[in-house]
Amino acid sequence: MRNLRLDIAYDGTDFCGWQRQPDQDTIQGRIETAIERITGTSVNLTGSGRTDAGVHAAGQVANFKTSSPIPPANLKRALNNTLPDTIRILRAEEASPGFHARYSAVAKLYRYRILQAEVCPPHLTRFVCHYPGRLERKRIGRAAQWLEGEHDFTSFASTGDALSEDTGENRQSSSAVRTIFSSKAIWSAPLALLTYEVRGNGFLRHMVRTIVGTLIEVGRGAIDPEDVPAILEAKDRSKAGPTAPTRGLWLARVEY
């Protein structure tokens, strides 16, 4: 059996997330159906991790086993002709037999975009979280730094759902300990865009959005930046801020 790797971008707005579910329009479901139509055989597509309904990807990675002889370039073209415009195959290539989109991943990069302009232009409305209120960016930057390193992120994971959605799922499914390699906020004045960028070895369910919701609370003065270590320490979801909306979140890159 061949092992094929797909690099995928999507606008998650109109889908019920990555993961195939009965009677739901999902990204995994769409791609599996398209592969089955093209190759004539059923497949199990493995993604690097789930993304929630409304979350976007610029660099999701998936793999599947197939005995079809179709060349990767032809598969890519056929998939892009079959899939909706909102799901694009950026690359298709042969992977080594042991390559597994989830278990082989060593890091992921997420970006969350907050538009600080008074009015959100229509071409950005699907892709950013519009927050025109005042945010103190220095405070956000200080709070973001506290998240770097190895921590138990229970306080930043969905209540009652300790399952990670991500690269960590296999290695440490019962643990909420993850390592964040970098966590920073980048401000683009001309675009009035605050981008939170976080790279780590795995992320719990809703973790990035809960971090962002907390950073917004920090930015508007409701949480002190220096309280972040105590929030981590507490291992209590109620100590962190609300979960930020999905539309600003992008899975930017998966590293192997």
Add this chain to the structure above:
Amino acid sequence: MRNLRLDIAYDGTDFCGWQRQPDQDTIQGRIETAIERITGTSVNLTGSGRTDAGVHAAGQVANFKTSSPIPPANLKRALNNTLPDTIRILRAEEASPGFHARYSAVAKLYRYRILQAEVCPPHLTRFVCHYPGRLERKRIGRAAQWLEGEHDFTSFASTGDALSEDTGENRQSSSAVRTIFSSKAIWSAPLALLTYEVRGNGFLRHMVRTIVGTLIEVGRGAIDPEDVPAILEAKDRSKAGPTAPTRGLWLARVEY
């Protein structure tokens, strides 16, 4: 009666164009309905010109008369709270009594975006025309220049529809003569984006899209750049290229 001016941006993808039509979801219709709900009185909203279904605007301008005492800033806020995210009021302000969004306009700027990348990223798919084929940009640039100046644009207007959709409508409704102040193609290598930018005193129906369809023919070698004067001269729609798709077209600015 007060005369209020609105500056408007929209993602035209999901609307049947600017102009109000019975039983159709249009941008003019949406804004009129929203103003009526907010002020409690019926209004006639005058746009600077129609845009077709699927065409976007970054700077459409409209005006309406009202006896409502609502301050412009409150009206803007209330409209943005009422309208869908895909229609945004960028500014609302008092205009002089004689200001008329269509008749007072002296120039319009349109931009048309052609994405030359192999795959169109999902966040651009609603807003660019994806043309991955080879285009010779120098040829396009030469052809674009021939359109500058005062010309009869019959060859670039929709067949059987001499009505202009634009600033010229009042002043010269029976004529297809328009003045193009500038006409140029701008290449952004990092974005693989070819932007055609045209500024003129008025535009016939489908004129920008027919120009772009012709420029694509020039770029791929099917029409010679030096044939543009003869195409203008012919006053025959069949001599120009096809009408390019709506999704790449933006009404960028109206000047008064």
